[in-house]
Amino acid sequence: MDLKPVTKKLYIETYGCQMNVSDSEIVGSIMKNIGYEQNDNPENANVIFINTCSIRDNAEQTVRKRLREIKALKKKNPRLTVGILGCMAERLKEKLIEEQEFVDLIVGPDAYRDLPKMIQTVESGRKAINVLLSEEETYAEIEPVRYGDNGISAFISIMRGCQNWCTYCVVPFTRGKERSRDPQTIVVEAQALFDKGYKEITLLGQNVNSYAWENENGNVGFPALLKMVAAVSPLLRVRFATSHPKDISDELILTIASHHNICNYIHLPVQSGSSAVLKKMHRKYTREWYLERIDTIKKHIPDVGLSTDIIAGFCTETEEDHQNTLSLMESVGYDYAFMFKYSERPDTIAAKRFADDVPDDVKSRRLQEIIKLQQEMSLRRNRADVGKIFEVLVEQVSKKSDADLAGRNSQNKMIVFPRKDFKPGDYVMVKVHDCTAATLIGTSVE
Numbered sequence: 118m119d120l121k122p123v124t125k126k127l128y129i130e131t132y133g134c135q136m137n138v139s140d141s142e143i144v145g146s147i148m149k150n151i152g153y154e155q156n157d158n159p160e161n162a163n164v165i166f167i168n169t170c171s172i173r174d175n176a177e178q179t180v181r182k183r184l185r186e187i188k189a190l191k192k193k194n195p196r197l198t199v200g201i202l203g204c205m206a207e208r209l210k211e212k213l214i215e216e217q218e219f220v221d222l223i224v225g226p227d228a229y230r231d232l233p234k235m236i237q238t239v240e241s242g243r244k245a246i247n248v249l250l251s252e253e254e255t256y257a258e259i260e261p262v263r264y265g266d267n268g269i270s271a272f273i274s275i276m277r278g279c280q281n282w283c284t285y286c287v288v289p290f291t292r293g294k295e296r297s298r299d300p301q302t303i304v305v306e307a308q309a310l311f312d313k314g315y316k317e318i319t320l321l322g323q324n325v326n327s328y329a330w331e332n333e334n335g336n337v338g339f340p341a342l343l344k345m346v347a348a349v350s351p352l353l354r355v356r357f358a359t360s361h362p363k364d365i366s367d368e369l370i371l372t373i374a375s376h377h378n379i380c381n382y383i384h385l386p387v388q389s390g391s392s393a394v395l396k397k398m399h400r401k402y403t404r405e406w407y408l409e410r411i412d413t414i415k416k417h418i419p420d421v422g423l424s425t426d427i428i429a430g431f432c433t434e435t436e437e438d439h440q441n442t443l444s445l446m447e448s449v450g451y452d453y454a455f456m457f458k459y460s461e462r463p464d465t466i467a468a469k470r471f472a473d474d475v476p477d478d479v480k481s482r483r484l485q486e487i488i489k490l491q492q493e494m495s496l497r498r499n500r501a502d503v504g505k506i507f508e509v510l511v512e513q514v515s516k517k518s519d520a521d522l523a524g525r526n527s528q529n530k531m532i533v534f535p536r537k538d539f540k541p542g543d544y545v546m547v548k549v550h551d552c553t554a555a556t557l558i559g560t561s562v563e
């Protein structure tokens with residue numbers, strides 16, 4: 118008699134960065150191999166996984182709040198398996214099970230291959246924990262299931278971990294040592310996505326520009342990898358995130374400048390505009406060095422789109438340091454920024470060695486000033502695009518109106534324009550005639 122395999126239902130919820138979204142897709146693939154299908158409703162699930170983030174205290178608080186709701190589901194359905202994945206699992210380890218007794222499974226970012234065994238352990242009535250970090254794991258040959266993307270634009274993880282030891286950051290503790298993935302497997306994944314109709318790939322990693330692969334055939338650095346992926350097709354756009362300023366080499370800048378399908382957009386987290394604060398953060402560059410890199414980028418890629426991350430109120434930050442951050446933002450003219458208040462993370466170098474000495478109200482006020490300046494600059498930068506024509510990769514129908522499409526230009530700016538006969542996946546030349554601080558508004562041109 119043929120027994121049909123029973124499909125069980127998996128519900129994964131993801132917090133934190135794009136790396137976590139990518140990891141959830143790897144987990145989805147591992148779970149699919151043991152008969153679990155992704156399900157959108159936690160109420161119907163046999164297994165619920167929460168993929169967590171530890172970057173700031175409020176990221177952990179959001180997860181804790183969600184866990185209270187999941188606990189209620191488990192009460193209704195005691196056969197439900199609940200697992201905590203990702204950075205909070207790695208940071209808190211067994212403490213998380215002591216704190217959240219209803220949780221069955223704790224698994225860190227490098228241990229997802231162990232999930233089939235861990236699920237068996239839980240099925241036999243025990244708790245399962247694996248938070249081992251690895252120096253090799255890149256999940257290189259696992260083909261991620263793709264959920265939730267638009268079928269046009271996808272992410273490929275090219276490296277894992279981080280060992281820059283920025284003093285504020287929990288990531289080296291939660292994601293372990295830096296390691297790069299075999300470039301051939303990356304190109305194969307990019308080609309497979311292109312064959313399925315995807316038109317844009319974002320190469321992902323904590324520090325993509327320190328990508329380094331070595332074997333008997335030689336070395337592949339990040340510029341070489343970019344060229345290999347760009348060679349899949351001139352119709353495949355290539356993006357990357359995140360870059361560390363220390364590794365923005367001239368070779369990388371020239372590689373971007375010389376390839377039409379490598380996007381003219383760089384996310385280059387500066388964190389602070391004060392050399393004294395940068396030193397305390399262990400960022401390995403000064404304000405002057407960063408500004409010189411920006412000048413070189415602009416010289417070779419004059420229409421470049423730039424974005425950044427900024428932390429307000431790091432240990433010892435004075436009013437003058439803060440003013441230096443504002444003036445650096447003005448000099449660079451970022452198109453976009455992710456802006457945060459400093460949040461002390463347990464066990465980090467800053468938590469161990471420095472006092473968190475900027476009062477919360479001062480941090481908040483500085484952050485507000487940074488946000489206000491960025492909003493003005495985003496609008497200014499968008500206004501400067503009015504009248505220009507851009508090649509837009511259409512991603513979707515506009516959320517605001519069925520009559521419009523939305524897509525991005527090479528500089529990563531969202532552009533909305535009338536639909537006509539175009540469809541997602543098309544490249545369309547669009548002339549911009551208006552804007553807000555967040556979006557360019559245009560019309561297609563022949």
Ligand code: 5AD
Nearest residue numbers: 285286386426427428457458459460
């Ligand atoms: N507090 C506030 N922001 C932080 N980031 C990283 N660690 C902290 C922290 N402890 C920010 C940095 C980083 C981004 C992903 O999160 O700006 O680039």
Ligand code: SF4
Nearest residue numbers: 133134170171172204
């Ligand atoms: Fe991503 Fe960092 Fe959050 Fe981990 S802690 S999920 S690496 S943002």
